Amino acid sequence: MESLASELGATAERMWRQSNALYGVHATIAAPYWSGVAAEVFAERLRRVIEGLRAASACHREGADAARSWSGAMSEAQREADRALGDAQSALALAEASGADAQLRLEEARARARTARDQYETAEETFVRRLDATLYGALPHATMPELEDFVGVFGTLTGVETTARPRLLDLLTSLTLEQLGKLLAEDPKLAQRFWDDPPPPERVASWWKGLSSDLREAWCQSAPTIIGNLPGLDAETRIHANMIQFRRDLYDASIAPDSPQGIVLRDILTALDVQKFSGPWLDYERLTKEQWPARGLLAYNLLHRPPLAAVAIGETSAERSGKITWTVPGMNSGLGEPGRLTGWTDTIINVYKEQNSLERGVDHLVVAWIGYDSPADLTVLEGDRARAGGTRLSHELDGQWAADTILSGNPAPHTAVVGHSYGTTVVANAVSDLSHNVQSVVLLASAGVEKDIPNVGALHVDGGGQNVYASQSSRDSVADTGRGLSGRNDPRDDSFGARRFSSEGDHVHGFEPTDGHDPSGYGTDNGGLFDPHATKGHGYLNRKTEALRNTAAASLGLDNRINGGATNPGNGKKQ
Template sequence: MEEAAVPLLEQAQGIVNVVQAAASEWSGLVDAYRAPEAAELVAAFGTPTRVSEGLRAGLATVFRALMGYADSVRELNRRRGVLLEEIEDFRRRTRLRLGEAVPFDGVPETPSLGSSHGKPVALELAELRQRVSSLAAEHEQAEQDCARLICAVRPVDVSVPVYYDGGTVTDFAVERTRSRLKDLESAEVAGATGALEMLELLGTLTPGQLLDYGMAESDFLRSGFSSPPPVGQVKDWWAGLSSEQQAALLVAAPGVIGNLNGVPFKARAKANRVNLDAVFKDPRTSAVDRAALQVIYEALEPRKGNDEDPAAPRSMVSFTPDENGKPLVAVAIGDLDTATNVTWNVPGMKTTVADGLESWTKSAQDLYRGQERALEIQDDHPGVAVVSWVGYDSPEEPPSAEVLSTELAKAGGAKLAAALDGFTETRASESVDVNPPSLNVVAHSYGTTTASYALKALKHAVAMATFFGSAGIEWREIGSAADLHVAKDPAGKPEVYVTAASEDRVAPLGIVGSGLRGREGRWDPADDWFGGKIFSSEGGYDPDTGKVYKRTAGHDAKGWAVDGSGDTVFAATTGHGYLDPRTESGHNIALTSTGRGHLIKELIPLRHEEKPGYGGMSFPTGPLIERDLTPEELAEEQSR
């Protein structure tokens, strides 16, 4: 399908080129031909030129529809392959055929043979059938979406040569609208008023006209508004559009829609994917930038789970192709339109799309899984979502002095505040029966500095904030945790949690180094002045069960260094990062970011293996014991 779609666009452009070349040659008559009808003769190629442009616009619409359908089919085929494997496994274990009319009351209520989850056969069969039906419905919807866009293309009308699908807008009105849109572009849509006017003008165009405008102004429409309209006005505007206009805008203005608070996140994700594809395929995109964009594609691939732990959907909820020479992106794990517990995960220094998105999104995935486990402990299952937010220009690592300054943190904090308030207002409901989602912020290293500025600037308080491995807070501007717009517990203390590992040697350097710049010196939020709720990252054993939680052994959110190597001077070892599964810090951050910080336990400190010494005596001088305690060992610890 893609192979068939590309020649369509190439042939359309070829027609335009031929007609324009002929028109250029024809215009040479103006110097060689003198007669009363000369102007009409020279203008004779005006209509063919407009018609060829209209043909290109129509075929471009068909091209985009087919390419979008191809992307949908590719994803559906991938999921179909996974489902077929599971169906075959089900058949093997139960000797049932999915298509057979097996009465549920005739299926034994016993676990499936070889099943890892122990579901009754009837329930497992019903779930598989439901997934088959859902997949078929999604395929049908993709076909309908493609057909809707293609059917919007109409034969070129010489009287209105450039635009499609007729509509009630006259040629003069369309030209006036396009002229005003161009004026707004030239002014770079200064202020929210100009941005709102642009949206309202776009709302007067038909789907075909929107696609034509988007093709003509594609570079401008790859970026979002610098000063977007109020979210409430955007929500009303979006709701007032037809579904066909909405679908066309995702293609015509992907950068605008993909970053526009007030538009549903599912629609934003589709627009951002269109934008990503366009930038990636643009011949002007450098090899370096294309490599960075490839990292985004990989980050959007959901990690395959199993029957009990299915892979969570991933989507791109914001995308800026180029800011200070590099892209910015936010990847959501889970559904931001429906999740009742949402967490923004804010990274620290040197976290770019090219160098940090992969690792940071893996840490966001670890946090997502940890939150699910924390909620299961409570037998409470609201939907969760975690945003891997690489949405600001983070500082370079030393020897660059950027990390010692707060300049990038202030700029990033403004972006983060807009994203958080935008989420709150987008999800706000006028119905008293709808509870707002719980919004949380988790921040690491220099990201805590950035988050502190954002949390102070918020219009709407978040439920919780957790800082780990902090590079320091600017104490002259933020006097304590009480200055942040974060909810308070029943005792009136802000729900702001802080942890710092004793083996984290990087965070203290950032704090001390910032003081070398004089007035900008930052202080450690783990100290008493800040008033945060402190928890440990040193690891230990659950005092009730003996379950081990590993220590954090470095500065990273996700550990990667080989134990005993020189990298461990500053880097966390594999499995010992702040957000790694089964670490004390990762477990506690999952609790705080689901409103369960009060369940944090004081653990039994990790024990060392005992090594024999002189005189037959043993001393605890060996490596730390990072395994669950036996009942006997737990009883011994409890008796101390």
């Protein structure tokens, strides 16, 4: 037994030394020495081996300790048994002299023998359990097919990465669906790579256009987290893939209902207006299309912290021959709190309905986008979140151009972008970093445009400042405070060059005023000093407000339908 304990201890020490050596290798292959998806896959696998070796080393040490403990228990049990036997013999020899005393000593000897037996059996059970864990539970079992899969995927990855910057589209075109599925299962963070730095949307659209309908469906089923969020793909495809993943997540028992992810799942159901249906494995995709207006989950990233999502409202056919508007909210809009996506979606439905009333017979698609980590406190004065959100939004807007022109054959796509509050900071960052122009930009109650975007000339918009609009109610002091404390520029300034329209209301023409900062007002008063807000029905995007009418008209490029008109840079008065 001592020999076995020594052997287990030596193996534990050897495994620990091996794990330390592999840890050194892991550090050596890290960036900047080796980068790319192949490097990340190899490093992740190596990390698991290191963890496995260290766990195995610990198990072997426990096995050695158990062997020594059992060996000691056997020796002690033997000694105790010998002592008990001697006492029993003495008790029998003294029986004639003192029967009562002999009987007592005999019972004590029997009890000590039973104790020795119990201690021996307990030590034996502990030893068997720990030895079993050492021999069978130390390292995860890897079958030869699994190892061959890893070698095949890794070989493909190293073959496609010929540049320092990973070419993610090569993963889609080089790996089999089965290989990519296993790669995603091993490293879910890979899907986040596609979100953060997606392939060029023109290449994505061209690749997708060349696939058969059966192969497209196979991609949606095998990699919905990638396909559903891939700029350059059409809205129908993205919605279909995202609903596949959404339904899987909805029935995933590992997602706690009160976790941010669980809260977002319920929020999505309500935002899509399908929470009222019940039953096992409902076809939520079909049910969302049957609503009016139709809705779809255009973006869905439950792996991100916080989760991110976007709801498309209206007709996806707008990509072929209509007009599309992306809308971006400001602070305190991040997902993970109840009702965040539902609230923004319900507000943006007002934009969709107003657009339809202004331009009948034209297909409209409006996107309620919460695809960035919005600020919730004084971080609103900083620009990091707006830059990160702007980067993702720029991918989406360039992807919209590719989906419209390459996949849908639209010779003259119309894409507008509307931002509110801090969302205008995100929008300005995004539109300053596009490969393809958008057709209209609307900045409502702006928290300010970064100083490295000095004027409308830095924005990629058809017609330049002619199609960039800004508005703020005179009763909105929050936007003024945000710009003042952050030092960002007011897009209404003459030097920036946007065109102003009114949010003041016009009772002659039946339009309500905006009386606070919110996109959708609430309550009967404007709150206090530390909680100012618009009243019910008097937010920027509430129904029947002048701000909503003018936002919808400006986003569609209908200058003649802007109530009171839009000014050139100047005094901002209606004309």
